[in-house]
Amino acid sequence: MLGGSMQQVPAIKKAKEIGLRTVLIDYLPDNPGKDVADVWYQESTTDVNAVYKIAKTEKADGILAYASDPAALPAAIVAERLGIPTNPSKSVEILGVKHKFREFLKKHNFACPQTVLIYKDMDKADILSGINSLEFPIVIKPTDSSGSKGVSFLNDASEIEAAIEYAAQYSRNNILIAEEFIKRGYPHIIGGDILVVDGQIRLFGDMDCLRDNDGDGLVPIGKKKPNALNISQREALYAELQRLITSLEIRNGEMNIEVIIDKNDHPHFLEVGPRAGGNMIPIQLSDAYGIDLIEANIKMAMGDSIDLQPKEQPGCYMHYVLHSYKDGIFEGIEYSDKIEQYIYRKVVYKHKGDRIEYFDGAGKAIGIIFFRFPTVEIMNDFCTHHSDYVKILL
Numbered sequence: 001m002l003g004g005s006m007q008q009v010p011a012i013k014k015a016k017e018i019g020l021r022t023v024l025i026d027y028l029p030d031n032p033g034k035d036v037a038d039v040w041y042q043e044s045t046t047d048v049n050a051v052y053k054i055a056k057t058e059k060a061d062g063i064l065a066y067a068s069d070p071a072a073l074p075a076a077i078v079a080e081r082l083g084i085p086t087n088p089s090k091s092v093e094i095l096g097v098k099h100k101f102r103e104f105l106k107k108h109n110f111a112c113p114q115t116v117l118i119y120k121d122m123d124k125a126d127i128l129s130g131i132n133s134l135e136f137p138i139v140i141k142p143t144d145s146s147g148s149k150g151v152s153f154l155n156d157a158s159e160i161e162a163a164i165e166y167a168a169q170y171s172r173n174n175i176l177i178a179e180e181f182i183k184r185g186y187p188h189i190i191g192g193d194i195l196v197v198d199g200q201i202r203l204f205g206d207m208d209c210l211r212d213n214d215g216d217g218l219v220p221i222g223k224k225k226p227n228a229l230n231i232s233q234r235e236a237l238y239a240e241l242q243r244l245i246t247s248l249e250i251r252n253g254e255m256n257i258e259v260i261i262d263k264n265d266h267p268h269f270l271e272v273g274p275r276a277g278g279n280m281i282p283i284q285l286s287d288a289y290g291i292d293l294i295e296a297n298i299k300m301a302m303g304d305s306i307d308l309q310p311k312e313q314p315g316c317y318m319h320y321v322l323h324s325y326k327d328g329i330f331e332g333i334e335y336s337d338k339i340e341q342y343i344y345r346k347v348v349y350k351h352k353g354d355r356i357e358y359f360d361g362a363g364k365a366i367g368i369i370f371f372r373f374p375t376v377e378i379m380n381d382f383c384t385h386h387s388d389y390v391k392i393l394l
Contacts, residue, residue: 001025001064002045002071004033006349007278011066012036014294020302023058025051045071046172052078060084062301065275066294067282069146070172072096072275085303087274091248095255095274098143099177108247110240111266113180117143118164120174127164130178131157137181140164142171146273148219149361153181170361182268186233186261189270191223193277193285194241195254195296195308201242203293203310205285206234209258210320210383219361222386223281224318224379225288229261237267244272252300254282254293279321280347280368287370288317316373320386322348322366323359328394330354330366336389339382345370356394366392 001012004026012033015022024037027044034040039058043050045065051074055063063079063086065071073093079086086092094100105112116130118140131138140163141151150170152163167176188208195203206229210222229237237259245255256277258270276282282293289310296306322333330350335343348367350356357364369390373379382389 001033001037001066002051002075003065003068004028004031004037004040006032006347007280008066008068009033009036010280010283011064011294011298014292015298018295018298020298023054023060025054046074048074048077051075052081055082062298062303064297064301066297067276067278069096069273069275070144072273076274085252085301087250087253088248091250092274094248095272096144097173098141098271099175100143101269101272102177102179104248105269108244110244111262111268113182113268115177115179118176118178120168124161127160128157131160134178134180138178139181140167140176140178142167143175143177144173145170146271146278146362149363151219182260182262184260185263185265186229188227189220190227190229190237190259190261190267191220191257191277191281192225193254193256193281193293194245195293196245196250196252197300197306197308199246199249199251201238201245202308203285203289203291204238204241205281205289206237206257210318210386219359220279220321221323222318222320222383223279223284224316224383225284226316226376233261233265236265237261240267240269241272244269250274254297256281278362279319279365280370281319283345284317284319284370287372288313316371316376316379318371318373318379318382320369320371320382320390321362322369322390322392323364324356324366324392324394325359326356326394327358328356330356331393333366334391334393339371339389342371342373342378342382343369344372356392 001024022037023039063075065075076086076089076092150167191209192205192207207223207225208227254276256273260268286293
């Protein structure tokens with residue numbers, strides 16, 4: 001298991017529950033997974049040689065980078081070396097590195113925005129020349145990070161230096177990308193996960209993505225199901241996702257999606273992450289479809305067959321990321337009586353007295369709460385007034 005964060009602990013627990021010996025790799029000394037796994041190695045999940053050495057020593061039958069973008073490629077490389085189940089590492093690399101993904105999309109005639117790459121120590125004049133070849137507004141981001149870390153939205157080039165400096169803080173490969181902002185036809189970004197079994201999409205967990213600033217915020221704060229896609233939009237999205245999966249020779253596994261539907265109903269892939277989604281999306285979708293996606297991830301990593309029969313459950317399912325736009329000391333959470341009855345699970349990472357940081361990426365979340373609403377109207381009312389219904393006390 002590559003990674004022992006709070007979001008990854010459920011996978012470690014599930015592996016143990018079904019009778020597997022769990023070996024955890026995580027370089028953080030205070031990771032919560034170390035108290036759950038059978039064995040813990042304090043090494044980086046992105047150090048391929050270290051992961052390979054540990055996996056070989058432990059005689060691993062499977063390797064899983066659950067809900068981790070940085071660890072997905074090392075997991076695939078090591079699995080290939082050991083001859084254990086994996087998707088092709090070359091495909092995992094394409095999906096996990098944004099400029100390689102954009103190149104693949106263009107080559108295979110998928111919808112894709114115009115892009116420009118920015119390299120470390122690149123001359124300022126060359127940067128501006130490339131940027132000015134794009135049509136504003138644009139987005140600047142690292143090519144090798146996730147969770148909306150290091151992402152900036154620009155209406156002109158006046159703040160380009162600050163945006164580059166911010167993106168560089170979250171980049172390991174020192175390659176940034178600028179791309180034209182895709183104008184939406186469908187009002188929400190589509191997020192969620194798909195599950196691929198034997199090369200076919202078996203679960204299509206498409207959801208509307210909730211963001212602040214009237215939907216224009218860069219950091220997701222929730223996912224809701226059902227969404228409002230019409231039949232033709234949903235069929236087009238499914239078809240393009242399946243074409244992508246087939247083109248990349250992806251065989252098995254859960255994958256995280258972020259998609260924009262443009263004014264011509266063409267799907268634009270912002271991300272198709274080669275791993276299960278963060279913010280506990282697999283748990284939400286498991287609840288919504290009456291299945292166990294975490295167990296499915298583990299079994300596929302072990303090369304075991306799975307019998308998955310997704311069936312939509314009654315009600316509207318949503319998760320909401322607890323967050324604050326102020327720094328401070330955590331005091332607690334106040335839930336409105338109007339919505340607390342619909343909360344069926346609370347996962348809070350912070351304790352009273354912990355420091356809270358301004359929410360500019362998934363790593364600054366305070367926790368996740370799960371809703372089951374009886375109607376779309378009640379769910380949408382929460383989405384409109386969420387900051388009134390859930391208050392973070394500092």
